[in-house]
Amino acid sequence: MYEGFIRVAAATPTIRVADCxxxxxxxxxxxxxxxxxxxxxxxxxxxxxSGYTCGDLFMQExxxxxxxxxxxFLLEKSAAYNVLVVAGLPLACNGKLYNVAAVxxxxxxxxxxxxxxxxxxxxxxxxxxxxxxxxxxxxINEIPFGTDLLFQFEGFSLAVEIxxxxxxxxxxxxxxxxxxxxxxxxxxxxxxxxxxxxxRRSLVAGQSARLTCAYIYANAxxxxxxxxxxxxxxxxxxxxxxxxxxxxxxxEAWAMTEIDLVALTHDRRQINTFSAKQKYTEIxxxxxxxxxxxxxxxxxxxxxxxxxxxxxxxxxxxxxLAKRVGHVGSQLMVIxxxxxxxxxxxxxxxxRAKKMLxxxxxxxxIPCFGTSERSKNNAHRLCEALGxxxxxxxxxxxxxxxxxxxxxxxEADVIYENAQARMRTLTLMGxxxxxVGSGCLSELAxxxxxxxxxxxxxxxxxxxxxxTQVRQLVKYTADKFPELKAVLTDILTSPVSPELLPTSQxxxxxxxxxxxxxxxxxxxxxxxxxxxxVYRLACVAFAGKYPPDVILKWQKLFYRRFFSQQFKxxxxxxxxxxxxxxxxxxxxxxxxxxxxxxxxxxxxxxxxK
Numbered sequence: 192m193y194e195g196f197i198r199v200a201a202a203t204p205t206i207r208v209a210d211c212x213x214x215x216x217x218x219x220x221x222x223x224x225x226x227x228x229x230x231x232x233x234x235x236x237x238x239x240x241s242g243y244t245c246g247d248l249f250m251q252e253x254x255x256x257x258x259x260x261x262x263x264f265l266l267e268k269s270a271a272y273n274v275l276v277v278a279g280l281p282l283a284c285n286g287k288l289y290n291v292a293a294v295x296x297x298x299x300x301x302x303x304x305x306x307x308x309x310x311x312x313x314x315x316x317x318x319x320x321x322x323x324x325x326x327x328x329x330x331i332n333e334i335p336f337g338t339d340l341l342f343q344f345e346g347f348s349l350a351v352e353i354x355x356x357x358x359x360x361x362x363x364x365x366x367x368x369x370x371x372x373x374x375x376x377x378x379x380x381x382x383x384x385x386x387x388x389x390x391r392r393s394l395v396a397g398q399s400a401r402l403t404c405a406y407i408y409a410n411a412x413x414x415x416x417x418x419x420x421x422x423x424x425x426x427x428x429x430x431x432x433x434x435x436x437x438x439x440x441x442x443e444a445w446a447m448t449e450i451d452l453v454a455l456t457h458d459r460r461q462i463n464t465f466s467a468k469q470k471y472t473e474i475x476x477x478x479x480x481x482x483x484x485x486x487x488x489x490x491x492x493x494x495x496x497x498x499x500x501x502x503x504x505x506x507x508x509x510x511x512l513a514k515r516v517g518h519v520g521s522q523l524m525v526i527x528x529x530x531x532x533x534x535x536x537x538x539x540x541x542x543r544a545k546k547m548l549x550x551x552x553x554x555x556x557i558p559c560f561g562t563s564e565r566s567k568n569n570a571h572r573l574c575e576a577l578g579x580x581x582x583x584x585x586x587x588x589x590x591x592x593x594x595x596x597x598x599x600x601x602e603a604d605v606i607y608e609n610a611q612a613r614m615r616t617l618t619l620m621g622x623x624x625x626x627v628g629s630g631c632l633s634e635l636a637x638x639x640x641x642x643x644x645x646x647x648x649x650x651x652x653x654x655x656x657x658x659t660q661v662r663q664l665v666k667y668t669a670d671k672f673p674e675l676k677a678v679l680t681d682i683l684t685s686p687v688s689p690e691l692l693p694t695s696q697x698x699x700x701x702x703x704x705x706x707x708x709x710x711x712x713x714x715x716x717x718x719x720x721x722x723x724x725v726y727r728l729a730c731v732a733f734a735g736k737y738p739p740d741v742i743l744k745w746q747k748l749f750y751r752r753f754f755s756q757q758f759k760x761x762x763x764x765x766x767x768x769x770x771x772x773x774x775x776x777x778x779x780x781x782x783x784x785x786x787x788x789x790x791x792x793x794x795x796x797x798x799x800k
Contacts, residue, residue: 192231192346192452192480192482193449193480193482193483193484193485193727194453194720194723194724194727194728195346195451195452195453195454195720195724196449196450196451196452196453196482196485196487197231197232197346197347197449197450197452197480197482198228198229198230198231198232198447198448198449198450198482198486199230199231199232199233199234199374199405199407199428199447199448199449199450200225200228200230200232200233200234200407200428200445200446200447201233201234201407201408201409201410201426201427201428201438201445201446202221202224202225202233202234202235202409202426202444202445202446203235203236203239203409203410203411203412203413203424203426203438203444203445204217204218204220204221204235204236204239204414205217205412205413205414206239206242206413206414206415207242207414208242208244208245208414208415208416209241209242209245209248209254209257210242211240211241211254211257211258211260211261212257212260212261212264214239214240214241214242214261214414215240215261215262215264215265218235218239218240218265218278219264219265219268219269221233221235221445222265222268222269222272222274222276223272224445225272225274226272226273226274228447229481229482229483230274230447231273231274231275231478231480231482232274232275232277232349232374232376232407233274233275233276233277234277234376234377234378234407234408234409235276235277235278235279235378235409236279236378236379236380236409236410236411236412237279237290237292237306237353237354237378237379237380237411238279238280238281238290238378238380238411239278239279239280239378239411240258240261240262240265240278240279240280240293241254241257241258241261241280241281242414242415242416243279243380243411243415243422244380244415244416244418244420245281246320247319247320249281249288249320249321250288250320254281255281255282255283255288258280258281258282259280259282261280262278262280262293262300265278265295266295266298266299266300267298269295269296269297269298270297270298270299271298272297273297273478273479273481274296274297275294275295275296275342275344275349275476275478276293276294276295276296277292277293277294277349277351277376277378277409278292278293278295278378279291279292279293279353279378280293281320281321282303282305282331284329284331284336285329287322288320288321288322289303289305289306289321289322289324290305290306290309290317290321290353291303291304291305291306291336291353292304292351292353292376292378294340294342294349294351296476296478297478299476300334301334301335301342301474301476302334302335302336302337302340302342302472302474303331303334303335303336303337304324304337304338304340304350304351304352304353305323305324305325305336305337305338305353306321306323306324306352306353306354306355306356307323307324307338307352307353307356307359307363308323308355308356308358308359308363309321309323309355310354310355310358314382314419314420315355317355324337324338325337328340328472335472335474337472338352338363339366339370339470339471339472340471340472340474341367341370341371341372341471341472341473341474342474342476343473343474343475343476344475344476344477344478345477345478345480346452346456347373347374347450347452347455348371348372348373348374348473349372349373349374349375349376350363350364350367350368350370350372350374350375350376351375351376351377351378352364352367352375352376352377353377353378353379354377354378354379354380354381356377357377357379357394357395357398357408358394362398364377364398364402364404364406365398365401365402368402368403368404368465369465370471371465371471372404373404373405373452373455373456373459374404374405374406374407374450375398375399375402375404375405375406375407376407376409377395377406377407377408377409378409379408379409379410379411380410380411380415380422381410381411381422381425382420382421382422383420383421383422383423383425383440383441388423388425388440391408391410391425391427392427392434392437395408395427395429396429396432396433396434397432399429399430399431399432399433400431400432403431403455403458403459403462403465404431404455405428405429405430405431405450405455406427406428406429406430407427407428408426408427408428408429409426410422410423410424410425410426410427411424412424412425412441412444413444423440423441423442424438424440424441424442424443424444425437425438425439425440426438426444426445426446427446428446428448428450430450430451430454430455431454431455431458435448435449435450435487436448447486448486448487449482449485449486449487451718453718453719453720453724454717454718457717457718457719485731489728489731489732490732491706491710491732491733491736492659492706492709492710493709493710493713493714493717494657494659494660494663494709494713494770494772495659495663496660496663496664498667501663501664501667504656504660504664504769504770505539505540505543505664506543507767507769508540508543508652508653508767508769509540509541509543509544509547510544510547511650511652511766511767512524512540512541512544512627512650512652513544513547513548515625515649515650515765516544516548516550516625516650517548517550519625519649521550521623521624521625522549522550522551522624523550523551523552523553523622523623523624523625524541524544524545524550524551524552524553524624524625524627525553525555525619525620525622525624525625525626525627526538526541526552526553526554526555526619526626526627526629527554527555527556527557527615527618527619527626527629528554528555528556528570528573528574528581529556529557529562529566529570529690530556530563530565530566530567530568530569530570530573530682530685531566531682531685531687531688531690532658532661532662532665532682532683532687533629533630533631533634533653533661534570534629535573535665535679535682536629536652536653536656536661536664536665537627537628537629537652537653538552538554538573538574538577538579539577539664539665539668540627540652540653541627541652542577542579551580552579552580553580553582553622553624554570554574554579554580554581554582555581555582555583555584555618555619555622556570556571556581556582556583556584557583557584557585557586557614557615557618557619558583558585558586558587559585559586559587559590559611559614559615559691560587560590560603560607560611560691560692560693561611561688561689561690561691561692561693561694561696562690563690565681565685566685566688566690567583569678569681569682569685571583572678573675573678573679573682576674576675576678577675584618586611586614586615586618589614590610590611590614593610593614594606594607594610603692603693603694607691607692608641608689608691608692609641609642609644611691612641612644612645612689612691613641613643613644615644615645616643616644616645616647616648620649625649625650626648626649626650627648627649627650627651627652628645628647628648628649628650628651628652628653628654628764628766629645629648629651629652629653630645630646630648630651630653630654631653631654631656631657631658631661632653632654632655632656632657632658632712632772632773632774633657633658633659633705633708633709633712634658635654635759635760635763635774636657636708636712636749636752636753636774637702637708637749637752637753637756638752638753638755638756638757638759638760639689639698639702639752640759642758642759645689646759646763647764648764649764650764650765650766651763651764651765651766652766652767653766654763654764654766654767654773654774654775655766655767655768655769655770655772655773655775656769656770657705657709657712657713657772658687658705658708658709659705659706659709660769660770662683665679665682665683666679666683669683686698686699687699687705702745702748702752703744703745703748703749704737704745707729707733707737707742707745707746707749708745708749710725710729710732710733711725711729711745711746711749712749712772713772714728715753716772716774716780717771717772721794722746722750722791722792722794722795723794723795723797723798725746726739726742726743726746726795726798729742729746730742743795743798743799746795747792747795750788750791750792750795751788751792753788754786754787754788754791755788757782757783757784757786758784760774760776760780760782761776761784762776763775763776
């Protein structure tokens with residue numbers, strides 16, 4: 192297991208109908224392949240040991256005996272391999288015949304799971320040969336036999352359903368997930384017809400999302416009888432509604448990837464509707480996790496948005512602002528426009544909000560000691576392009592007088608910087624309108640904001656957006672509106688800076704690259720990952736761009752600032768949540784202001800050793 196990721200595969204052997212010995216050897220080859228590629232869970236199709244299309248041959252003792260002999264062969268041979276295998280076969284029990292999944296690992300048969308819902312419509316006639324799963328769990332030669340089985344391993348619980356079980360109105364997997372299963376294996380023999388592949392994807396996607404689980408779906412393929420149906424080996428692996436891997440219909444019939452167990456466990460812990468209402472038989476077992484790398488891509492920009500999502504985010508921001516302005520009854524939105532990314536986006540959002548209500552916009556540029564001509568000019572150019580009234584109020588004299596009054600030497604220190612930020616806020620709040628805040632989520636996470644300065648506003652439209660998303664939305668607007676492209680492009684290429692010092696003050700030289708911090712924020716807050724895992728995933732995502740020691744340096748700074756600056760986040764103004772990560776103290780993130788980060792830093796120190 193690689194930092195909570197387990198490698199799994201859904202595969203389809205090329206079989207011969209009713210030739211169990213041949214099929215067992217084909218299955219063994221897939222087990223050997225899985226073991227060689229460090230796959231820990233291998234899901235195979237429904238009745239793959241015998242073939243799904245045997246028809247009335249299922250009633251022949253010779254075939255049933257051959258299937259059991261094939262299973263014994265697989266048990267013997269699989270003892271040498273570190274793979275949990277789920278494979279289908281016909282099984283006679285108490286005078287009935289069942290369509291079952293055999294679950295085995297390292298030579299040990301862990302249980303049989305019978306199919307609950309037997310299709311007997313259209314081209315299917317399983318009632319002719321098989322009996323639905325019994326209501327209660329039994330044993331066959333001391334092997335658990337039933338649908339209420341949970342196969343327990345370190346880090347995950349696996350449960351099984353078979354083909355039509357997924358298509359039923361209430362799939363057994365719903366019950367399995369409520370009982371604690373985080374991975375569902377589905378052994379299927381779903382024939383191929385036009386449009387069915389898309390419907391199959393939608394079923395698996397919806398069920399995995401509804402259950403907050405991983406879903407491994409293995410489908411029958413080559414070798415099945417084509418007398419009336421064709422099977423394509425369309426295998427699917429989904430995680431919480433997201434397609435991770437598939438083998439396209441009539442393709443290679445091997446789908447392999449890693450499942451993020453940490454993500455699934457994190458979300459399950461937060462959702463209080465997962466509570467078992469019936470008792471399951473838990474079957475513990477062990478696996479060795481040998482995967483030490485990922486075949487699955489790790490995005491360096493986990494907050495990336497599609498164009499459709501960008502429109503949704505902008506509309507969330509604008510409608511939130513319009514609601515606040517309309518409720519208060521103000522006729523004026525006041526925005527400090529610095530020529531930087533955050534205030535630019537806030538102004539663009541206010542322009543959208545203006546179309547939703549009867550209110551004016553006043554943009555104010557407030558130069559002081561560190562304001563550059565480039566940023567000031569861009570602020571004026573942007574307002575002119577948008578047709579917005581812009582006032583310039585130079586606060587250099589006011590801030591200087593304030594510093595004198597408090598006995599400050601004028602040295603360019605934190606007090607010197609904070610005085611400017613607070614004077615800007617005081618200026619903006621003096622116009623009697625709704626002051627629109629522009630600070631983003633990344634700055635809030637790092638505490639890179641002046642308490643009761645730019646930290647404060649009457650509605651903070653960017654509070655739910657990390658810096659990487661702010662950049663995406665400004666660029667999206669630049670590409671969409673040619674009349675804004677020149678000025679927005681110049682803003683996008685300007686160094687991020689609070690411009691509070693007379694000398695150059697690039698933010699990312701001080702606190703580190705925002706793309707790294709946004710990666711840390713995402714994996715800490717969205718999935719609750721431990722520091723070591725965040726570090727190792729960052730090394731994968733940013734390979735070739737940031738050396739490991741640079742990643743580690745900024746990650747340590749991130750934890751220090753994230754913990755020490757919580758007091759600023761505990762009294763944030765209102766602002767809309769736009770994504771799955773939020774720092775609002777009223778909703779998504781509640782944390783004491785005096786919590787220590789020693790546990791997190793200690794784990795990073797272990798990496799150095």
